[in-house]
Structure formats: structure tokens, C-alpha cells
Amino acid sequence: MNGIKDALVITKRQLLQLTRVPEVLIFNTIQPVMFVLLFRYVFGGLGAGIKGGYVQLLMPGIFVQTVTFTLAATAQGLAQDMEKGLIDRFRSLPIARSALVVGRTLGDGLLNIVVLVVMGAAGYLVGWRPTSGIFHIFLGFLMLLFFGYALSWAGVFAGLISKDARVVANVSFLFTFPLTFLSNAFASTTSMPKVLQYFAEWNPVSTMVAAARQLFGFHNTFGVTAHSFPSEHPIVTSLFYMVIIMAIFIPLSVRRYKSANSR
Amino acid sequence: MKSVIAENLVKTYRKGAVRALDGLSLDVEEGTVLGVLGPNGAGKTTTVRILSTLLEPDSGHASVAGIDVIKNPKAVRQIIGLSGQYAAVDETLTGWDNLVMFGQLYHLSAAQAKVRATELLEQFSLTDAARRPIKTFSGGMRRRLDLAASLIIRPKVLFLDEPTTGLDPRGRLEMWGVIEGLVREGVTLLLTTQYLEEADQLADDIVVIDHGRVIARGSSDQLKDQVGGERIEIVVADETLESAREIIERVTHGVATVDRGLRKISVPVPDGTQSLIAVIREFDSAGIHALDLALKRPSLDDVFLTLTGHVAEEVVTEDAGKKKGARK
Numbered sequence: 061m062n063g064i065k066d067a068l069v070i071t072k073r074q075l076l077q078l079t080r081v082p083e084v085l086i087f088n089t090i091q092p093v094m095f096v097l098l099f100r101y102v103f104g105g106l107g108a109g110i111k112g113g114y115v116q117l118l119m120p121g122i123f124v125q126t127v128t129f130t131l132a133a134t135a136q137g138l139a140q141d142m143e144k145g146l147i148d149r150f151r152s153l154p155i156a157r158s159a160l161v162v163g164r165t166l167g168d169g170l171l172n173i174v175v176l177v178v179m180g181a182a183g184y185l186v187g188w189r190p191t192s193g194i195f196h197i198f199l200g201f202l203m204l205l206f207f208g209y210a211l212s213w214a215g216v217f218a219g220l221i222s223k224d225a226r227v228v229a230n231v232s233f234l235f236t237f238p239l240t241f242l243s244n245a246f247a248s249t250t251s252m253p254k255v256l257q258y259f260a261e262w263n264p265v266s267t268m269v270a271a272a273r274q275l276f277g278f279h280n281t282f283g284v285t286a287h288s289f290p291s292e293h294p295i296v297t298s299l300f301y302m303v304i305i306m307a308i309f310i311p312l313s314v315r316r317y318k319s320a321n322s323r
Numbered sequence: 324m325k326s327v328i329a330e331n332l333v334k335t336y337r338k339g340a341v342r343a344l345d346g347l348s349l350d351v352e353e354g355t356v357l358g359v360l361g362p363n364g365a366g367k368t369t370t371v372r373i374l375s376t377l378l379e380p381d382s383g384h385a386s387v388a389g390i391d392v393i394k395n396p397k398a399v400r401q402i403i404g405l406s407g408q409y410a411a412v413d414e415t416l417t418g419w420d421n422l423v424m425f426g427q428l429y430h431l432s433a434a435q436a437k438v439r440a441t442e443l444l445e446q447f448s449l450t451d452a453a454r455r456p457i458k459t460f461s462g463g464m465r466r467r468l469d470l471a472a473s474l475i476i477r478p479k480v481l482f483l484d485e486p487t488t489g490l491d492p493r494g495r496l497e498m499w500g501v502i503e504g505l506v507r508e509g510v511t512l513l514l515t516t517q518y519l520e521e522a523d524q525l526a527d528d529i530v531v532i533d534h535g536r537v538i539a540r541g542s543s544d545q546l547k548d549q550v551g552g553e554r555i556e557i558v559v560a561d562e563t564l565e566s567a568r569e570i571i572e573r574v575t576h577g578v579a580t581v582d583r584g585l586r587k588i589s590v591p592v593p594d595g596t597q598s599l600i601a602v603i604r605e606f607d608s609a610g611i612h613a614l615d616l617a618l619k620r621p622s623l624d625d626v627f628l629t630l631t632g633h634v635a636e637e638v639v640t641e642d643a644g645k646k647k648g649a650r651k
Contacts, residue, residue, distance in 0.1 A: 149411035
């Protein structure tokens with residue numbers, strides 16, 4: 061099918077960009093690895109009483125945080141294409157209207173594979189030992205990728221409505237950064253004020269972290285929402301969130317793209 | 324046959340507050356170049372965006388090579404090339420990468436796309452720079468590559484939206500050369516510009532637009548005739564200024580205007596060269612020495628001033644001023 065072929069040409073373009081500007085790939089992987097090392101050794105003490113140490117709790121959290129930031133990366137990439145007028149050229153080509161945005165999200169997804177592999181290796185080196193067996197570990201990574209992919213579509217929309225790549229990158233970061241901290245990603249929610257616990261535990265980042273922990277063979281503790289559906293079934297809840305996010309942002313983005321006005 | 328037809332295009336922005344196009348109509352004869360001339364904000368880009376399927380008009384009709392751009396945009400995209408004000412190429416990639424990528428997006432096979440990229444790079448004198456990232460290209464090279472990208476499928480109709488805006492004089496001349504080459508090959512071209520010179524140089528026909536409507540149409544010569552015919556301009560030494568004026572008015576039967584500061588006398592004449600020769604003869608016998616003399620045809624600047632009551636460039640600076648104000 062031509063639509064898929066067109067999208068893959070766009071994905072290839074992104075991979076080519078990485079070979080032309082290797083710094084992008086390097087910084088994209090160095091940053092999460094740096095986070096792994098910093099959190100592992102600065103907050104290592106938080107893991108008192110956790111079997112295998114804090115790093116078992118940390119790694120799923122930091123994986124989720126990293127793929128959450130895909131939102132900003134996608135938004136920035138598309139806003140750049142808008143800024144430079146490239147969107148106009150793509151829209152004047154006889155290609156499927158979805159090709160550019162689908163290609164972009166796939167490219168960002170591929171980049172995430174590389175980043176997750178490198179992070180996983182770094183985690184292993186500092187003591188991360190998933191205990192669930194190869195199949196569940198694979199499922200865990202797959203789910204992380206899909207979570208990043210779903211958020212990538214929110215990034216598409218943000219990139220298309222903004223016209224300034226730097227602004228949209230900053231705004232997306234301001235939005236996603238607190239989301240990843242008001243969660244169970246780095247510390248158990250049980251020590252938070254009660255009101256915050258509700259937010260933190262229903263936060264899609266938290267359910268995704270809980271899902272990843274479960275798939276990597278680590279149990280997750282919930283505070284106020286313990287025994288509620290999301291805390292009992294974080295995998296299903298996370299999948300549900302992903303579907304919702306894509307159901308909202310894919311149609312919005314495709315519609316927006318049709319009337320996209322570079323300037 | 325008309326290759327491009329636009330009829331009564333209307334496009335408003337901000338819920339009707341801004342009328343970008345206000346019933347604009349134009350057409351381009353196959354194999355010819357139409358220059359769309361107007362100041363910033365006149366509606367040039369909006370027109371191109373509608374004709375190239377990027378934008379739907381509020382009302383009106385448009386077709387390219389007989390295909391309705393509103394009803395059948397996909398078919399139109401197969402046969403047009405578009406090159407905008409901004410070089411719309413991926414700056415991190417090389418020229419080669421860009422052309423191969425766009426070739427594949429036009430559904431050429433990888434091999435065909437490479438052959439075509441090689442041809443185009445050669446045609447636009449970019450072969451040596453082909454493997455360098457676009458970031459390192461000069462403004463003129465970027466525009467040429469952008470133009471090359473719009474020619475991958477040998478479009479039936481080419482739209483160039485202000486192809487030389489922002490280029491230095493050298494880049495502009497290079498670009499003109501490239502465009503003239505395409506015109507010789509017989510491409511149908513719609514070109515927008517705010518440079519009167521550029522329309523004069525490249526276009527067979529010119530439409531002048533202002534506030535979203537066409538206010539004049541014709542060849543460059545016809546438009547100039549609308550403003551009035553030729554003028555003789557003569558500069559003489561101070562002490563002969565008065566007697567020179569008497570002679571000029573007697574010979575040409577016209578009313579001369581005199582710029583005392585520049586010591587320049589200018590007068591409209593119906594039969595340019597004849598009058599000029601007659602004036603020189605009379606000067607000779609009267610012993611008046613002309614320091615400078617010229618037969619001037621009205622420029623498109625004069626045309627614009629006559630048609631719109633304002634100078635093209637003036638509007639540009641006004642616009643820039645507004646933008647600055649908004650940012651504060």
C-alpha cells in the first residue's frame with residue numbers, strides 16, 4: 061500500500077537525519093542513562109527494605125519517564141517542519157495525508173527502541189535484575205514502546221498547532237515533567253499528601269510504571285487507591301489509557317494536518 | 324488552452340475580518356508565464372496556496388490542467404510543482420538525500436529517484452554540493468534545490484511563490500537564469516513576486532493584484548502604456564536651463580517639468596525617438612550642451628503607483644513596522 065510506503069519514506073528520512081547529525085542520537089541516549097546513574101546512586105537509600113534495592117523500583121519508572129518525553133520530541137520535530145515550510149511541500153505531494161505524521165511517530169518509536177535498549181543495559185550494569193523471565197520482559201518493553209507511541213500522537217497535535225519548535229518543546233516538557241514526578245515513578249506514592257495520592261495513582265504514567273514493574277516481576281505498592289481497578293490491573297488500565305490518547309489525538313491531528321498552515 | 328483558471332476566489336481569515344482574496348480571477352495560457360505582482364499582503368501567497376491544493380477557498384472555482392483543485396486535489400498534486408518563499412527542504416539532510424526522498428514520495432522507484440536526483444543536481448549546477456547538508460548551502464543554492472525538488476515529476480504546471488525574495492542580487496540573477504531556462508523548455512508557470520523588475524524580466528503576462536483582487540492585467544508593455552508613454556529627460560548646465568526648456572517645449576509641444584536642483588527637464592512625448600532627435604538638433608544649433616539625456620519608459624513602479632495610489636515598497640515597510648509593533 062502506497063500510504064504505508066510513503067510513511068516509511070518519512071521514517072527513513074528521520075533515520076537519515078540521525079546519521080547526518082549523530083549528536084541527536086547520542087544526547088537522546090546519554091540523558092536517560094545519566095538519569096539512571098544519578099537516581100540509582102543519589103536516591104539509592106530510598107530502597108531500604110526493597111528486595112534487590114531501589115534500582116528495581118527505579119528502572120521501570122525511568123523507562124516510563126523517558127518514553128513520556130517522546131511527546132516533546134515528536135512535537136518539536138513537527139513544529140520544525142512547520143517552521144521551515146516543509147509541511148507545505150509534503151502537503152503538495154501526491155501522498156496520503158497521514159504519511160508525514162505516521163512516518164514521524166514511527167521514527168520516534170524506532171528511536172525509543174534504541175534508547176530503551178541502551179538504558180536497559182545501563183540498568184543491568186548498576187544492578188537491575190528483572191525476575192519475570194524473558195517473555196514478560198519483552199512484553200514490558202513492548203508496552204513501554206506503545207506507551208511512547210501513543211503519547212507521540214499527542215505530540216503530533218501539539219507540534220501542528222504550534223509554529224515555534226522551541227516553544228512547543230518547552231511547553232511539552234513543562235507538561236510532561238511534573239506528570240512523571242507526580243507519580244510512583246521514583247518514589248512510592250504512599251508518602252505523598254492524600255489528595256496528591258489520588259492524582260498520582262490515577263496518572264497514566266503511574267499505571268504504566270505499575271504495569272512495567274509487574275511485567276518485570278516487581279510488585280508495586282499503592283496508597284489511597286489500593287484495591288481499586290487501576291491498582292489491581294495496571295496493565296489493562298494502561299492499555300485503556302493508550303487507546304484513549306490515540307482515539308483523541310489521531311483524528312485531531314489528521315484533521316489539523318489537512319488544514320495546516322505553515323505561516 | 325488555459326492551463327490554470329481561477330474564478331472569483333474568495334478567502335477570508337479570522338471569521339471574515341480579513342479578506343485575503345476578494346473575488347480574484349486569473350488564468351494562465353498553456354506554455355506561458357504569468358507574473359502575479361503585488362505588495363505583501365495583497366493575496367499572492369493565498370492564491371498560490373489555493374491553486375496548489377494547500378488551502379480551500381471560501382468560494383469560487385479553480386482548476387489546473389482542467390482538473391478541479393477543490394474537488395480533486397489529489398489528481399492536481401500529481402501534475403503540479405510548488406516552490407515557496409522559503410526553501411522547503413530538510414536542512415539536516417544533503418541535497419542528494421532530499422531529492423531522492425521527494426522522488427520516492429512521488430512514487431518513483433529507488434533507482435528512478437536516484438537517476439532523477441542526479442539529473443536535477445546537474446541541471447541546477449548543484450552536483451558539487453550534492454553531498455553536503457543543506458545547512459551549508461547559500462540562500463541561492465537552497466532555492467535552486469527547492470526548485471529542483473518541485474520539478475522531480477516534470478510538472479505540467481509550476482507555481483513559484485516569490486522565488487527570489489530574500490536573495491542577494493547575485494542569487495537573484497542566478498535564479499532568474501534558472502527560471503528562464505525552464506521557460507524556454509515550455510513549462511507553464513505562475514510566478515508571484517513583489518519585484519516589478521522580476522515580473523518584467525520573466526513573465527509573458529502580468530496581473531497586478533492589491534487587496535485580494537486583480538486591478539490590472541496585460542503584458543509589461545501594455546501596463547506601461549496605461550500609465551502614459553515615454554518621457555525625455557535631459558540634464559543641462561545651469562545657465563542654459565531656461566533656453567533649453569523653451570526649445571524642448573517648442574519642439575515637443577508638451578509641458579515640461581523642471582527640477583532645478585538636478586537641472587533636469589522632463590517632458591512626455593508621443594513619438595519618443597523622433598522627438599529626442601529633433602530636440603538634439605535644435606540644441607546643436609542653439610549651442611546648448613546636454614550633460615545627460617535619456618528616453619525613459621515608465622517602470623512597473625510607476626504602473627503600480629498609478630493603479631493603486633501607493634508605492635509597492637511603501638506597503639512592505641509599513642507591514643514590517645506593524646509586525647514589530649505586535650511583538651512588543
